[in-house]
Amino acid sequence: MGARMLRKLLMLAVLAAVAGFAVYWFVTIPGTIPQSALAAYTPNVANGKTVFDAGGCASCHAVPKEDRTLLGGGMALPSPFGTFYAPNISPHPTNGIGNWTEAQFATAVLKGTSPSGEHYFPAFPYGSYHLAKLEDVRDLFAYIKTLPPLSGRSREHELPFPFNIRRNVGGWKLLFFADKPFVPDPKQSAAWNRGSYLVNGLGHCAECHSPRNPLGGIVSAQKFAGGPNPEGEGWVPNITQKRLGSWREKDIAYFLETGETPEGDTTGGIMTRVIKNMAQLSPEDRNAMAVYLKSLAPVDGPPRPPKKETRS
């Protein structure tokens, strides 16, 4: 091979790399909501509290073992990619989100992008929250502003390379982040639509109740069909009609209020946190979620790991 040929080949390789990087850079640009998209609006703080409860923000951001309104963060969230620590989102001006604009907050919750233009990790479940209505998010911001400001910042996440590169989350978003708003189904009842909005969006039920692929994306064909606990040990149950077929609507609504199953079990593990949030909602909202869950076709979940020996 002549030297000229080699040079040409090298040039090509460099060009391909540059082009590849440009594509990578372009497709991983974090999305935002500009201030100009926010028309004048008087937020409804009471609805903001409903959004806060439905979204379960306190489950992760409340200081562990403290009241659900103390959003100083600090809770550890283990995952297959490393350990995340929920940040302080109390309205403290420097340690929390006290100085954030409404647009910055909406961008964080709906687009998963920080005020400095970086991607958030999907441990913050914006993959579901992006379905929330903009007005709901503005009400939520107004509600959080009424809570006590707390000082102090939580620890840095403990993530090994390459999971610690925020830009790479852009690739994850490209594959798994369906940036489409919630569209009501006119053929269904108002309760079903409200339930679908709460279960798929703010309630982020699928984030735990679905199997994930090795890149951490939800396996859409088995959405709600259960899988290994994303936060560590144990199994998250199937909540399609495969498992909940014998539960009546009122059983599901009662479960969401109390954590009690119609079989008489009382739920445990990380679901207990979810029930604390659902118990705050109105009976109408819990019923709506039950109506929607009853409509989910039965789907088989992934195979369970074989039972361990009964003797250790």
Added chain:
Amino acid sequence: MIRGIVIVGTLLLGVGVVAAQQDLVAQRATLMKANGKNLGTVLSATAKGDKPYDQAAIDAALNVLEDTAKKLPALYADSTKGLKSEGDFQASPKIWENKAGFAAEIDAFAKAVSDVKAKAKDLDSLKASLPAIGKQCGSCHEGFRVKT
């Protein structure tokens, strides 16, 4: 020869001990399932309106729960640490790592049961007081039970 007998004997004894410990685990599962029955098919079923209010049935269910609370500490003896249950739920190792926390859960559960016993005299008072029991079942399951 004697050594042989001793070894066989020790082995048998060992098997016997493990079986007894495994039995404690099975007893736990039985008691927990009975908890579920008493709460689900009697107490909550009445509160939900699926069953008519029957004071005798309510009292009987509460008595069983009270009795269960007394039995729990012994059933989670150190010797059962690491043994697996046949069911879908396992005892978390935290029970033996945080013994004070687990004991506090049992106490809080016992207290919730006696509170409801003192208060539940008709449907309204049952409805108002019962959630405290479910909350304590859930509180212990939150920290000390693992679904598999």
